[in-house]
Amino acid sequence: MDLAGTIAVRHLLTRRRQSLLTILGVALGAMIMVTTLSLTDGLITDIEDTIIEASPHLVVMAEEVAGKPERLVEGDVVSLLRRGKRAKADRLKGEEGLRRLVAAEPGVVAVAPFVEVRGILRRGNRFRPIVASGVVPADEARVTRVAGQMQAGRFEALSERREGIVLGRLLAKALGVGTGDRIRMTDAEGRVWPFRVVGVFKSGIKNIDEAQAYVGIDVARDLKGWGPGTASGLAARVESPRKVAEVASAIVARTGHAVDTWEERNRTIIASFRRNNMTTLILVVFTFIVSGFGITNVLNTVVLEKVKDIAVLKGMGMSARAVTRVFLIEGLALGVVGAVAGALLGYGLSTLIGALPFSYGDAAFVQTDRILMTQHPWFYGLVMGFSILLSVLASVGPVRKAARLIPVAVFRGY
Amino acid sequence: MSLLEARGVTKELAVAGAPPARILDGVSLSVARGEFVAITGPSGSGKSTLLYLLGGLDHPTAGEILLDGRNLAAMDDEALTLLRNEAIGFVYQFHFLLPEFTALENVMMPILAGGRTTRKEAMARARDLLGEVGLADRLDHLPRQLSGGQQQRVSIARALANKPLLLCADEPTGNLDTANTERIVDLLLTLNRTMNQTVLVVTHEGSVADRAGREIRVVDGKVAS
Ligand SMILES: Nc1ncnc2c1ncn2[C@@H]1O[C@H](COP(=O)(O)OP(=O)(O)OP(=O)(O)O)[C@@H](O)[C@H]1O
Ligand SMILES: [Mg+2]
Numbered sequence: 118m119d120l121a122g123t124i125a126v127r128h129l130l131t132r133r134r135q136s137l138l139t140i141l142g143v144a145l146g147a148m149i150m151v152t153t154l155s156l157t158d159g160l161i162t163d164i165e166d167t168i169i170e171a172s173p174h175l176v177v178m179a180e181e182v183a184g185k186p187e188r189l190v191e192g193d194v195v196s197l198l199r200r201g202k203r204a205k206a207d208r209l210k211g212e213e214g215l216r217r218l219v220a221a222e223p224g225v226v227a228v229a230p231f232v233e234v235r236g237i238l239r240r241g242n243r244f245r246p247i248v249a250s251g252v253v254p255a256d257e258a259r260v261t262r263v264a265g266q267m268q269a270g271r272f273e274a275l276s277e278r279r280e281g282i283v284l285g286r287l288l289a290k291a292l293g294v295g296t297g298d299r300i301r302m303t304d305a306e307g308r309v310w311p312f313r314v315v316g317v318f319k320s321g322i323k324n325i326d327e328a329q330a331y332v333g334i335d336v337a338r339d340l341k342g343w344g345p346g347t348a349s350g351l352a353a354r355v356e357s358p359r360k361v362a363e364v365a366s367a368i369v370a371r372t373g374h375a376v377d378t379w380e381e382r383n384r385t386i387i388a389s390f391r392r393n394n395m396t397t398l399i400l401v402v403f404t405f406i407v408s409g410f411g412i413t414n415v416l417n418t419v420v421l422e423k424v425k426d427i428a429v430l431k432g433m434g435m436s437a438r439a440v441t442r443v444f445l446i447e448g449l450a451l452g453v454v455g456a457v458a459g460a461l462l463g464y465g466l467s468t469l470i471g472a473l474p475f476s477y478g479d480a481a482f483v484q485t486d487r488i489l490m491t492q493h494p495w496f497y498g499l500v501m502g503f504s505i506l507l508s509v510l511a512s513v514g515p516v517r518k519a520a521r522l523i524p525v526a527v528f529r530g531y
Numbered sequence: 532m533s534l535l536e537a538r539g540v541t542k543e544l545a546v547a548g549a550p551p552a553r554i555l556d557g558v559s560l561s562v563a564r565g566e567f568v569a570i571t572g573p574s575g576s577g578k579s580t581l582l583y584l585l586g587g588l589d590h591p592t593a594g595e596i597l598l599d600g601r602n603l604a605a606m607d608d609e610a611l612t613l614l615r616n617e618a619i620g621f622v623y624q625f626h627f628l629l630p631e632f633t634a635l636e637n638v639m640m641p642i643l644a645g646g647r648t649t650r651k652e653a654m655a656r657a658r659d660l661l662g663e664v665g666l667a668d669r670l671d672h673l674p675r676q677l678s679g680g681q682q683q684r685v686s687i688a689r690a691l692a693n694k695p696l697l698l699c700a701d702e703p704t705g706n707l708d709t710a711n712t713e714r715i716v717d718l719l720l721t722l723n724r725t726m727n728q729t730v731l732v733v734t735h736e737g738s739v740a741d742r743a744g745r746e747i748r749v750v751d752g753k754v755a756s
Contacts, residue, residue: 120643425627426630429629430644439606525588528623
C-alpha cells in the first residue's frame with residue numbers, strides 16, 4: 118500500500134470505535150436497502166405469479182373485433198381492438214374449429230373451452246353471488262393450475278359426478294360447506310339447480326377464492342340452454358405469461374376475436390403495487406443517505422483533528438493530490454466495508470424473513486403463507502454502487518478542506 | 532556561488548482593520564554550502580517569518596529567494612511542495628511527529644511521499660538516520676513512547692530523510708532542558724561537520740548562537756549588521 122493508503126488505514130484503526138459505528142450505520146442502511154428490494158420485488162413477483170396462475174393467461178372471447186388490425190404492436194393493441202368490437206355475441210358456436218386455430222398459434226401451450234354461468238349459491242340461510250365456469254376438467258387442468266390448487270376433494274371429480282361443483286376456499290368458508298355437502302344454485306331466471314361439493318381450491322387471490330366455482334361444461338350448457346359445441350370463450354395457457362400481449366395480438370389478428378389477458382384484467386392492481394414499492398424504495402434511499410452523513414461526520418472530525426499532521430505532511434512535500442487520496446480512501450473504506458457488511462446482513466435477513474410463516478389474512482388481495490423474498494444480483498450491484506457514490510459525495514467537503522490546507526497558515530496561525 | 536541567497540525579501544501580512552503590517556523589510560543575505568548559521572533577534576522581530584520563507588513554506592511579498600539557483604519566490608504551490616520534498620528539511624519547535632506511526636515510519640515518510648525509491652530502500656535509509664541520531668534501539672516506538680529530546684531527534688532524522696540541501700530549524704530546542712538542548716545542538720553540529728550539511732537555526736539562546744559558525748541578527752524585520 119502507498120503512503121496515502123497507509124495513513125488512511127492508520128487513521129481509521131486508531132479511532133476504531135467511531136469507525137465501527139460509522140460502518141455500522143452504513144451497514145444498516147445497506148441491509149435495509151437489500152431487504153426492502155428483496156421484499157418489494159418479491160411482493161410484485163408473488164402477486165404476478167399468483168395472478169398469472171389464478172386464472173387463464175388469456176381468454177379468447179366470443180366477441181369479434183371490427184375489421185383486421187392494421188398494425189400489431191404489443192400492449193395497447195389488444196385494448197384498442199376490444200374497444201372497437203363489433204358483434205355482441207355471447208357465445209361461440211363450433212368452438213372446436215377456433216380451438217384448433219388458437220392452439221396452433223406459436224407460444225400457446227394449451228386451450229380449453231368454458232361456459233360461464235352467473236348465479237347465487239345458497240346453503241341454509243347463507244348465500245353468495247358467484248361466477249361458475251363450466252369446464253372439461255382434463256382440458257382445464259392443462260390451462261390453469263386449479264387442479265393442483267385443491268385443498269379438499271379432487272378437481273377431476275367434476276367429470277365423474279354430473280352435479281359436482283368445486284368452490285373457492287373463501288366461498289366454501291362463507292357458505293360453511295365442505296366436500297360432500299349439498300348446495301343449491303339459483304340462476305338468472307330464478308331456476309334452482311342442486312349441486313354437491315366435490316372439491317375446494319385455493320388460488321391465492323381473494324376475489325377469485327370468494328366468488329369462483331367450477332362445474333362440468335355439460336351442466337353449464339344445460340343451465341344456459343346451449344347446445345353441444347358452444348362455449349362462452351376459450352381459455353389458453355401460454356409459454357411466457359409475461360409476454361402474453363404478443364400472443365394475444367397475434368390471436369386477434371388471426372381469428373378476429375377479442376382477447377382478454379391476465380395483464381389487462383389486473384393492470385390497475387399491479388400498477389398500484391408498483392407505485393407503493395416505489396414509495397418504499399425512495400424512503401429507503403433516504404435512510405441510506407442519512408448514514409452517509411456519518412461518513413462526512415467522521416471525516417470532518419479526522420480532518421479537524423489532523424490539521425497539524427496534514428500541515429506537516431504537506432510541509433515535507435506530500436502533494437495535495439496525495440492528501441486528497443488519504444481522506445478519499447478513508448471515506449471509501451468506511452462506505453464500502455459498511456456496504457459489504459450490510460449486503461451480507463441484508464441477504465441473511467431477507468432469507469430469514471422468507472423462511473418465516475406469514476399470512477396477510479383473508480382480507481388481503483393475495484393469500485400466501487410465506488413472504489416471497491426474491492434475490493437478484495442487481496440488488497447488490499445497486500447497493501454497492503450507491504454506497505460508493507455516497508461515500509465519495511460524503512467525502513468531498515472534508516477532502517477539499519484537507520487538500521487546500523496551507524501548512525504555514527497552520528504553523529503560524531495566519 | 533552561495534547555496535542560498537535572499538535579495539530584498541519583504542513580507543507583508545494583512546491585519547484586519549489596519550494597513551498591511553510589514554513583517555520583513557528588504558532582507559538580503561547569503562548562505563554558503565556547508566555553513567551553520569544561527570538566526571537570532573528579539574521576540575517578534577521576524578525570525579520565524581524569514582525561516583519559513585527561506586524554507587519554501589511561504590511566499591514573499593517582494594524579493595527573490597534563490598536556492599541552488601532556483602527562485603522560490605517565482606514558484607507555485609505545487610512546485611514548492613516538490614522542492615521542499617527534494618531539497619529542504621524542516622524541524623519545528625514541536626516535534627510534530629505523526630502519532631499513529633512509529634519512529635521508523637515517521638522518518639520514512641518524506642521518502643515515501645517523494646516516491647523516488649522503493650519502500651525497502653526508504654526503510655534502510657530511515658534506520659541509518661535513526662542510528663545516527665542515537666535512536667537505533669527505538670525504531671518501533673510510537674512518538675508518545677519517546678522522551679521530548681528523543682522525539683526532537685526523530686524529527687531531525689525525518690528532516691534529513693531526503694538528503695536536503697538545506698536543513699531549517701525553528702527553535703528546535705525551545706521545549707527542551709539544558710542537557711537535551713546540548714545534545715540536539717551537538718547533533719546539528721556533527722551533521723554539519725561530518726556531512727557538510729548546511730544548517731539554518733532560529734534561536735534566541737545565546738549558547739546555541741555561540742556555537743554556530745555565523746550569526747544573522749534580525750531586528751524589526753531587517754538584518755542588523
Ligand atoms: N498572522 C499574523 N498576522 C499579522 N502579523 C503577524 C502574524 N503572525 C506574526 N505576525 C507578526 O509578525 C512579526 C514577526 O513574527 P515572527 O513569528 O516571525 O517573530 P519571531 O522573530 O519568530 O518571534 P519569536 O522569537 O517570538 O518566535 C511579529 O511582530 C508578529 O506580531
Ligand atoms: Mg519565532
